[in-house]
Amino acid sequence: MYSSTVLEHLENPRNVGELADATIRGESFNPVCGDRMTLTLRVSAGTISDARFLVDGCPPSIAAGSMLTVLLINSDLDGAERLTPRRLSEELEQLPRHKEHCAILAIDALRSALAQLKLHAAEEI
Ligand code: FES
Numbered sequence: 001m002y003s004s005t006v007l008e009h010l011e012n013p014r015n016v017g018e019l020a021d022a023t024i025r026g027e028s029f030n031p032v033c034g035d036r037m038t039l040t041l042r043v044s045a046g047t048i049s050d051a052r053f054l055v056d057g058c059p060p061s062i063a064a065g066s067m068l069t070v071l072l073i074n075s076d077l078d079g080a081e082r083l084t085p086r087r088l089s090e091e092l093e094q095l096p097r098h099k100e101h102c103a104i105l106a107i108d109a110l111r112s113a114l115a116q117l118k119l120h121a122a123e124e125i
Contacts, residue, residue, distance in 0.1 A: 002060070002095075003093030003094060005063075005067075005091070005092050006059075006063040006092050006093065006095065009062070009063035009092070010059050013063070013065070014066045014069055014070050015050075015052050015053060015069035015073070016052065016054065016066070017052045017053075017054065018038065018040045018052050018054060019040040019041070019042055019050055021042060022041060022042055023043040023044075023117070024040070024043060024114075024116045025040050025113060026038070026109045026112030026113025026115075027039075027109060028105050028106070028111075028112055030104075030105050032101075033057070033101070034057075035055065035058055036056050036057065036105075037065055037105050037106060037108075037109040038053065038055075038109065039065070039106075039109040039110060039112075039113050040052050040053075040113075041072065041117075046077050047074065047075070047076050048074070048076075048077070048080060050073060051068075051069040051072040052069065053065035053068065055105075057105065058102060060096075060102040061105050061106065063095075064088055064095070064105065064106040065106050067088060067106075068088060068106045068107070071083060071088070077114070080110060080114060081114060085100065085103035085104045089103045
């Protein structure tokens, strides 16, 4: 049912928690299933130097948050902007069709964080 990559991230989720010194924080919520995710990022000179996630949700959402942080750490902001739920699902060797929205939950948390970052940047101009 789940790929070996999903199962491996479930057994050993990466980067769980919250960064105390986060530059930015993003949150997402799916009102249909009730799952929610928080993503904290440390950003410096256009690069994401660290990332943590917390999820209150299903097993694939844990794997999606874990893989998302792996993809984000040491990524530049342009690369983060280009991440999509499809790419995240592909990195997990495909989520089951009925669980593809778990990748959307993770990317929504990322989009929320990136939107906050842009808001803060605009306020500083
Ligand atoms: Fe809704 Fe996983 S079941 S995010």
